Amino acid sequence: MRARVRHVRHGLSKGRSRTAVTVAGAVLWLTNASQACAAPKDAPLAMRCAEFAGAVLPPELIALPTAGVQIESAAMVAATAPGNQQGGEYCRITGRIKALKASTPDIRFDLNLPRRWNGRALQIGGGGYNGVVVSGTGVMPFSPDRAPLAQGYATFGDDSGHVGDSSLAVFGLVDEAVTNFGYAHLKKTHDTALALIARAYGRPPQRMYFAGGSTGGREGYTVMQRYPDDYDGVIANSPALNFSGVRLMGVKLGQAEYATPGGFIPPQLLDHVYQRTLAVCDRLDGAADGVISDVEGCKEHEAEIIASLRCAGRAPSHDECLTDPQLSTLLLMRDGLSLPYKLAWNVSGYRGYNVFQGTHLTGMLGLGHQAARLPVPTFFANGYLFAQGDGYVRYFVAHDAEFDSLRFDPLHPGKYRGQLIALSQTIGAMNPDLARYIAKGGKLITLQGLADEVISPNQTIAYYEALIDRFGIDQVDAFMRLYMVPGFQHGSGVFIPSVDLLGALDNWVTRGVSPETLTATDIAAATNGRSRPLCRYPLFPRYSGKGNVNLASSFACAEP
Template sequence: MRTSGVRACALAATIAGTLLGPGAHTVFAAQKDAPLAMRCAEFAGAVLPPEVIALPTAGAQIESASMVGATAPGNQQGGEYCRITGRIKALKATTPDIRFDLNLPRRWNGRALQIGGGGYNGVVVSGTGVMPFSPDRAPLAQGYATFGDDSGHVGDSSLAVFGLVDEAVTNFGYAHLKKTHDAALALIARAYGRPPQRMYFGGGSTGGREGYTVIQRFPDDYDGVIANSPALNFSGVRLIGVKLGQAEYATPGGYVPPLLLEQVYQRTLSVCDRLDGAADGIVSDVSACREHESEIIESLRCAGRSPPNEQCLSESQLATLMVMRDGLSLPYKLAWDVAGYRGYNVFQGTHLTGSLGLGHQAERLAVPRFFANGYLFAQGDGYIRYFVARDAGFDSLRFDPQRPGKYRAQLTALSETIGAMNPDVARYIARGGKLITLQGLADEVISPNQTIAYHQALVDRYGVDQVNRFMRLYMVPGFQHGSGAFIPSVDLLGALDSWVTRGASPETLIATDIAAATNGRSRPLCRYPLFPRYTGKGNVNLASSFVCTEP
């Protein structure tokens, strides 16, 4: 990371001069071997000038800086570290600050990891815990300097009210990533006397979108990125959420209760579970399962009969599921020639009864909530109210994504500010950056087919060999959006670091299932488009009994 490393040293010297006054450059050089506790204490109350951060801000304020002892209550990181909290000031007083946390381990491995958020963010990412779906030790415990932020507003991940504030929307879309990166990088260089040798980013869902965002917008700042279940087409997933809500709540008979959704899932399993050679509760051969889709749908259709004990679906209920399966096509283009959103694997093993699935309540709440009215609709409703219409009282059930009228320009602008669909990643490839993406084939929030489509767009642009040199895509059967029939635990950060530092490109990985009912079994994580097929012999709970196979 030569370019950003040189800049970090310059920024560190700037901070030293700002905080310590005349002669600070000499003091900085002399203090680089001082105990971390001494260096940590000097940050408390410090002010970072605006020139430290490449994007426009009013500077940053360090609110606290203190050592956390290895035996301190709640410290499960296995070592002592300096914890810094701060705020990056917006240009306008009416825009919320970007709150951030930075953790500096006493035993530093020379690397830094920026960690992404989720949903609409709004909560500071502490950076002290284990990476989602990664085993055992947290990155901080491994010696990584870690940092994250709240993306520039306060609230839980379901709240979209900040969409009324232009600067907050820009921060959420991309600017918070660069602003926090620059502030943290300068503080790391100041604390240790040198910048990180390697800078990584890791996140999932919104954090996955953020991972693709930094590759597309700030390629010189990162050596490697983990971007799981990425909300790449952010406007698209919000618009299909609105269409889904309209099918459920604005169409007579369109609501599909959980009992019927369970019937859909069980019917899919009965037809498709064994297509990979193993009856393990996982639909692994999604391509083969799709060939049976018509058969599955017909077996679920009431076909004019009254539903006996809710064992079949009416035409209106099937139409709701088709909205999700078919995706969204738009007669106009969003940023980067995006014209819709890819559909989900509704009839290929996706379970829609969980807290992130479809609605559990037949009536729409005035303000839709995840469990009551479905995750996709609740998030899409907030997007339309606050980001698009910019009217808290707007009724998203009356919004037509295909014919947005006066809102079309706003939709297009938002898709560029927040979306991460730009296929131009030439700069990141040229400087040797690496990317790993893990995505569930049964994801009910982020369509796996949208992630596959972006990967294909890269292949079309750069060729498969070039894409393989910088990217690994692992599509995981049975994995949903944090839950599912198979929840993989795998050391992606270790794989990324080995690829970046030693050139050891990851191939088939081995994941351990952490789903409660099947905890401990293992499966190979196959590079897309391969999937794990049972060999016909050996323990079905062991990855060694499976082989990665072409669809």
């Protein structure tokens, strides 16, 4: 018989966390009449899985306001089922966390409960503007082949509360959906999954982790800042910490390319810029391997590189030199954005990119490939940063699908200033106060490419340095590891690292073994299989001068 649910209100006693209430309440779903038909406490997972199908969880199980949870499906997936490459049987649960308003989309989620559970749970973040349910069944990006689910983790993710691909920002017109995207979906899904896990296994997880990159990286920092008691460890890679800042940066870049005569830079010329920086800086780390590892050393050659790229009396060409407007576009990206007002948490702009230190801007996530701006910019035609920034200004800021972002001034936003500030509070993770997370013993690993063309590596470094200013290097070292990877972009690059960060995090949390230098295997197609040390920031891998240049053992972590 399918389990029935009663809505039980649980008072919050003084000193008792809402998470504790969620776990305690998980055993109270079934009515007395249905207890006889419910799976007994020691029943196999298959029996417990079946009882979830069609169940309704009361709003009281979630710390933030919702209209409850509807379980849509719950079924065991056999180890031999087509498409199941996780190495074992598991219970797959899908459902919706109901919004308060009928006009707000529900939060759709997936939860996977392995028959052989290791006692741990992993919440997985999304990307871009989200909009697609994170299934939690696959391998983590840039990690070895064995998925967390196959390792025994209960895994879960969601769509952040709207439907659409990661480029669509239309949901910005709906206030409750914006709040869900900013932070609320994380807590709502966490509490739902926690209650289901506790019911399925008869106990809550011993450890709760979060892992994500880009938007998912921002989400990782968000849960540490907003819900520090809920997590024991976080992996937050390439984090979009300063979400409003990077979107305004994208608008300024679009204006430089498409609202400034001559500001567009064709892809072949962008490639020339990259090749020139490679020629000057590749060997600074001791190895001619196509990777600029000594980024700080390369910055010392920046004036030389720029001078060699400037047309300066030469006839402009499509692939040999930069005109002044074109150079201004790149210098804008290098310098970042400075605002004459403050966003939330005293943020006054966005840090610039390593444009002349090995960042390749011709890919799908780079600058525009077409000299004409489309009415609705796309990633390939007009550049990732501009396309995403355009949607942000249209829907989140102006609430007007016809708004022209090329006419919007981020420095002097006028009547939109209050909205920009409010949004930066809702969507963003620039709050440096991680005191509660640190005090409870939480751990954090962040990995990012020094050649990232989407999320500025210098913004991530600036946040790390702000933590050191606030807490001191010893306290930051006790809970955080930052790995900045040469040659790695936003998911692509001339070096794409594969490394078991989840294993490193779990070992740190459960055994107290802090990760130091790690070894990453390159999964870039052209150089697949070579390895490099992953050095703790600010160190970088320097070739020893002997040994196989494709082996990490031939490199040592060096001071810049």
